[in-house]
Amino acid sequence: xxxxxxxxxxxxxxxxxxxxxxxxxxxxxxxxxxxxxxxxxxxxxxxxxxxxxxxxxxxxxxxxxxxxxxxxxxxxxxxxxxxxxxxxxxxxxxxxxxxxxxxxxxxxxxxxxxxxxxxxxxxxxxxxxxxxxxxxxxxxxxxxxxxxxxxxxxxxxxxxxxxxxxxxxxxxxxxxxxxxxxxxxxxxxxxxxxxxxxxxxxx
Amino acid sequence: xxxxxxxxxxxxxxxxxxxxxxxxxxxxxxxxxxxxxxxxxxxxxxxxxxxxxxxxxxxxxxxxxxxx
Numbered sequence: 650x651x652x653x654x655x656x657x658x659x660x661x662x663x664x665x666x667x668x669x670x671x672x673x674x675x676x677x678x679x680x681x682x683x684x685x686x687x688x689x690x691x692x693x694x695x696x697x698x699x700x701x702x703x704x705x706x707x708x709x710x711x712x713x714x715x716x717x718x719x720x721x722x723x724x725x726x727x728x729x730x731x732x733x734x735x736x737x738x739x740x741x742x743x744x745x746x747x748x749x750x751x752x753x754x755x756x757x758x759x760x761x762x763x764x765x766x767x768x769x770x771x772x773x774x775x776x777x778x779x780x781x782x783x784x785x786x787x788x789x790x791x792x793x794x795x796x797x798x799x800x801x802x803x804x805x806x807x808x809x810x811x812x813x814x815x816x817x818x819x820x821x822x823x824x825x826x827x828x829x830x831x832x833x834x835x836x837x838x839x840x841x842x843x844x845x846x847x848x849x850x851x852x
Numbered sequence: 853x854x855x856x857x858x859x860x861x862x863x864x865x866x867x868x869x870x871x872x873x874x875x876x877x878x879x880x881x882x883x884x885x886x887x888x889x890x891x892x893x894x895x896x897x898x899x900x901x902x903x904x905x906x907x908x909x910x911x912x913x914x915x916x917x918x919x920x
Binding site for chain 2: 669710719723726729730733736737740790829832833836839840842843847851
């Protein structure tokens with residue numbers, strides 16, 4: 650194994666003007682925009698092509714649990730705030746505060762998944778699976794994929810809170826950049842939910 | 853774009869979402885007459901106001917950090 654160090658992980662690259670890690674996360678988020686964009690487009694096409702939406706009648710807000718989804722929206726917005734405060738703590742050189750805010754972010758993420766679990770369980774009890782109709786197919790696909798992204802965020806954030814935080818002792822700026830990249834991903838995932846919530850539950 | 857800039861964008865979108873949700877809840881209350889829906893609407897407007905306050909507080913706190 651060579652000891653080659655990946656260049657420009659802390660200092661900005663002369664061509665892009667930002668560190669390579671940040672450039673990489675933005676490229677990744679661009680691919681995510683295409684993934685969710687394709688699914689949103691499919692949703693719009695299916696919905697506009699349907700004689701009635703939801704197909705079984707009524708309103709989306711009568712079929713899905715709006716109070717629980719509102720709670721989850723609040724949880725995710727709060728988690729973005731705690732995430733950015735974790736990054737700000739790194740910027741200000743306060744590792745204990747970083748751990749506090751990052752821990753809060755992870756707890757809130759689990760809170761979101763627990764609420765989602767109850768929402769899904771209720772739907773399954775009623776026999777409403779993705780195969781039920783197009784409405785439930787779209788609902789489970791979009792919220793399920795979003796849930797997988799939340800899980801991914803929990804894994805990354807837990808790493809940064811646990812073993813990943815050892816980097817703080819040797820290279821604070823590099824560690825802070827990693828937290829920022831995780832924060833950019835987290836904000837994107839939360840932003841997707843802010844679009845999903847009105848589209849699926851309210852409209 | 854840094855996390856600071858993305859966070860400001862996120863807060864703006866969240867405020868719009870909260871206002872939209874508040875308006876939707878009030879309309880739903882007028883349609884159904886359910887008090888719980890009106891309460892959700894009030895919560896939505898309160899959340900929007902709190903987020904606007906938070907946004908300015910955040911900008912003051914990270915005044916020295918670049919948007920890039």
